[in-house]
Amino acid sequence: MSVELAAPDGPTDPAPSPESLRTQAAAWRNGLTAVTALLAAALIVRGPDDLAELHWTVRLLAGALLLAGFALLVRAILLAATATATAPASHDVASVPRLAVTGLGLVGIAVLGAWLAPAAPAPGKLIQLTYDHGIICGLVSLEPEGYVTVLPDPGQQANRITAKARTLVPISSIHGMTEVGVCEPPATLPTPAP
Template identity: 70%
Template sequence: MTENEPVPEQRSLAAEEPPQDPPDAAQAAVWRNGLTAVTALLAAVLVLRGPAELASVHWSVRVLSAALLLAGFALLVRAVLLAIAAASAPAGQPVSALTPVRRLAVVGLAVLGATVLLGWLAPAAPTPAKLIQLTYDHGIICGLVSLEPDGYVTVLPDPGQAPNRITAKARTLVPVAAVHGMTEVGVCEPPATLPTPAP
């Protein structure tokens, strides 16, 4: 063995174990394009459907759903920005790891999915009682109406209505035979002219 020949035992371990290659820029570009398309599609669906999907649920569910939507879209936008940065890294330089992009995308989609399930499974808000303006032999009375007991129309006061000439002050029983008409109203307000009571 000559003096110029390398000794096998002295070779560097670094040459035998090359460093792992960073994620390829093409893979980052795929993630960038896919996440951008998914985020844009979900945003378009949200804009087109509007708040009508959650209109029938309790206000607390609507507030929670709005917070979850904001959080989910924030995570997806963050994932898109990281993917853009990874895909646009200069040639020859290592590309940022895609692990944070994957995690943010999965968590963001999971949050949006939970929001959809919440909207589906949440109990409906109680339907407000309808106010009825009832015209009968002795004038007009307005309030919450029930058809019990038999032969009578029961008019109940609504605490949310301002007191006036036609707002029911107490539980009132009106015989069905004395009723001339019933109209559903949003607010108990006396009409411009009141009918003349029967003698």
């Protein structure tokens, strides 16, 4: 017993005419040029300040995604412009939407990821403490109760007031606290006897 397949009722999809392909390509070219210019202008106006507070790996990933997304958008625009100017092949015009959607998706993922990514931890503030036994400088914590804990900052150059190890200073012995950018001994600090 054999099965016969019926022929389709109507003709299969005819190949699009070169003129309709040019019209499609021109529409894609114009639309993508406008969208890409708008996105680029928005990112330039906003500047990198939004990314400045993020961890460097998130900034690097967002930058790579933005670069790849804009490269795909420019490739789609150039492909559409070429198809508009020459006798386009249907597969060339059909690849423009795929490139455009992928490029816009990468740009969207980069922007969304930058919005949702947690900010990098803020660096600790250096505090210079004047207390009964002299001056000490480092990262400060108010624990345990009744004490100020001064921790060494590995980024600071060692000198006579930089905390060398975790130091507990009783709150009652503190005369003053000053936030500083760098742990440097004040000019009036006497040099201890050797």
